Ligand SMILES: [Ca+2]
C-alpha cells in the first residue's frame with residue numbers, strides 16, 4: 220500500500236517542480252533608454268516586437284522609470300498607456316505642441332483626446348486597442364549642484380485587468396507597445412519593463428494530482444474501515 224501511494228505522488232510532485240522551475244521573467248529596455256528624457260513637446264510610443272510567451276500566461280508586469288523629475292515647477296502630467304501595437308517599431312515620437320512655446324502650458328492626454336488622431340504621422344493606426352495604465356505628476360526636485368537631491372524612482376505594477384490586456388495584445392501579433400504623453404519635460408535615468416510569466420497547468424499534471432489525491436483518499440478510507 221505504501222508503494223502505491225508513492226508511485227502516484229512522486230511523479231506528481233516532480234511535474235509540479237518542473238512547472239515552477241520554468242516560470243520566466245522578460246525584461247525590456249527602450250532605445251534610447253530614457254525615451255529622450257520625455258520632452259513635453261512630444262508623445263512617444265515604444266513598440267516591442269517578437270514577444271513569445273511560449274504558451275505561458277502573463278502573471279505580472281512592472282514599469283520602472285529611474286530618477287524621474289519634472290524640469291520646472293509648472294503643473295504637469297505624464298499619461299501612460301498600454302497599446303496593442305504602434306505604427307512604428309522601437310521608439311517613435313509625435314509633436315503634440317506644434318508652437319514649441321516655452322514654457323509649455325498645454326496638458327492634454329493625446330491618446331484619449333482625438334485632436335491629432337487623423338494626422339498622417341499620428342503614432343497609432345485607427346482602431347488600435349489601448350488601455351490606460353496610469354497618469355502621474357512629478358515634482359521638480361532635481362538640482363545637479365546638490366548631491367543627493369534627486370528625483371523619484373517610479374514603479375508601476377500592472378493591475379489584474381491590465382495584465383489580461385497585456386496578454387491579449389501580445390497574443391495579437393506577438394507584439395505590444397507602451398505610450399507616453401509627457402506633458403512637461405521629465406528628465407530620467409532610464410525606463411524598463413519586466414513581464415513575469417508561468418506555465419499553464421497541464422491537464423496531465425492535474426490528472427496526476429487528482430489521482431494522487433484519490434490514492435490518499437482511498438488509503439485513508441481503508442484505514443478507517
Ligand atoms: Ca506631450
Ligand SMILES: [Ca+2]
Nearest residue numbers: 303388391394
Ligand atoms: Ca499586438
Ligand SMILES: [Ca+2]
Nearest residue numbers: 315327329400
Ligand atoms: Ca499632450
Ligand SMILES: [Ca+2]
Nearest residue numbers: 253256407408
Ligand atoms: Ca536622461
